[in-house]
Amino acid sequence: MDGCLVLFDIDGTLIDADGAGLEAIRLAARDLYGSRGVLPELDVRGATDAALAREVLPAFGVDCTASRIKELYDAYLFRLREQLDEPRPQATVLPGVRRLLDLLTEGGAVLGLLTGNLEAGAWLKLQRFGVDHYFSFGAFGDEHAERNKLGPEALARAEEVENHSFSPSRTVIVGDTPRDVSCGQAIGALTIAVATGSFSLEQLSACNPTLAVRSLEDSSRIVGLLKNCSEGRDEACTGSKSPA
Known part of the structure; x- marks a missing residue:
């Protein structure tokens, strides 16, 4: 795994915040705009916060200016x-996350987000669930509205931090959504x-990821993929893997 860069999504991948983010959006819109409009039905799965802001503001008659x-x-x-800070019964670190992050760190992989x-929101969530210390950099949803543009940002950030390119x-x-898969493929x-978010293993497999797993508890297959890649065995690093 030494020399591999592993970039993680947060919601549905590392943690389940049990709706805290969506409720925060709803309350923020109410605080700012009251009854001037109606919050639209938001599909937050794999969306960037920049894209969501551009859906919320027009619904309340507000221009999408920087301010x-x-x-x-x-x-x-x-x-x-x-x-x-509110008690949320379903809020948790998802299965297998801590063990996998430990294995990757011990194996010399470079971890990022x-x-x-939003960058500030990402760190708030990770700190709340006690997994922030695994990460020091990332690409975030206030940088671009389009998720696929975050991949190059993440590579550049990793190079800045590690002083070499990946x-x-x-x-x-x-990640746990088709948008995560598309972002990587781009x-x-x-x-x-x-498949620990809103999409089933079958739905995710249809997007042709390199590997599809039911949860990050499947650490042996994940670590195996990374070891093959770090050893330069390209034939083991391409193509879709069968789901387990």
Whole structure:
């Protein structure tokens, strides 16, 4: 695994915040705009917060200017802190996450984030669940509205932090939605789709990820893929793997 870059999504992949983020959006919109509009039905699965802001603001008759977007972000982060402190029975670190992160760290992999969350929101969530210490950098959902544009940002950030570049063939993107898979495929990275979010294993497998797993508890197959890639065995690093 030494020399591999592994980029993780957050919600549905590392943690389940039990709706804290969506509720924070709802409350932030109410705080700012009251009854001036109706919050649209938001598909947050794999979406960036920048894209969601561009859906929310017009619904309340607000222009998508930089100042208005920042105003919404600030209100959202205020409410997110509150929501993460609220007792939520389903909020948890997802199965296998801590063990896998430990294995990857011990094996010399470089860990980063590739998430649709605002950067500040991402760290709030990871800190709340006690897994922030595994990561020091990432690409975040306030950088681009389109998730596929975050891949190059993540590679550049990793190079800045580690002082060397990472080829896409030695980069793995881990996520729970088709958008995560597409994001990895857009830069030629390997992709691991994990069915701990809103999409089934069958739905994710249809997107042709390099590997599809039911949860990150399947650490042996994940570590095996990374070891093959770090050893330069390209034939083991391409193509779709059968789901388990």
